[in-house]
Amino acid sequence: MKKFCTLGVLLSLFCCSFAQTFIGTMKVDNYTRENVVAKLSTKGSVGTIELFDVKFSRFMPVTVDAVIPQIKVTKNGNKTLLTGNNIIPTVKNKGYEKYKVTNFSGTIVSNNINITTMMGNKKVIYSGKLKQ
Numbered sequence: 001m002k003k004f005c006t007l008g009v010l011l012s013l014f015c016c017s018f019a020q021t022f023i024g025t026m027k028v029d030n031y032t033r034e035n036v037v038a039k040l041s042t043k044g045s046v047g048t049i050e051l052f053d054v055k056f057s058r059f060m061p062v063t064v065d066a067v068i069p070q071i072k073v074t075k076n077g078n079k080t081l082l083t084g085n086n087i088i089p090t091v092k093n094k095g096y097e098k099y100k101v102t103n104f105s106g107t108i109v110s111n112n113i114n115i116t117t118m119m120g121n122k123k124v125i126y127s128g129k130l131k132q
Contacts, residue, residue, distance in 0.1 A: 018042045022113045024128020028056045038128055047071040047082065056122060064091045068101050082106030089119065
């Protein structure tokens with residue numbers, strides 16, 4: 001019986017955890033970066049967005065992997081809604097209060113993701129397709 005309960009708990013955790021990887025375009029004010037990989041990992045109704053090898057300006061000397069945690073994930077029919085506000089993004093586990101994520105809004109429909117948010121005083125728009 002104990003093994004059966006453990007198996008049930010593990011299966012429920014597996015079913016609640018989910019990740020999708022997208023590839024698309026990120027626009028930050030007047031700077032555009034192509035082929036940006038974004039990964040949405042969800043556990044229940046909370047998600048994390050990871051943006052890989054991104055720059056937030058053409059003058060930024062290096063690329064970074066940015067993480068936006070604590071995204072609220074809601075299913076609405078065939079659409080997944082992503083929302084959040086006042087989230088501190090991280091790079092290499094260091095929080096960047098100066099670039100606080102506000103007014104985070106996103107949708108996933110038919111394997112396409114669209115996100116609009118503010119990071120500090122910069123408007124960030126990402127649109128991509130599910131990576132096959």
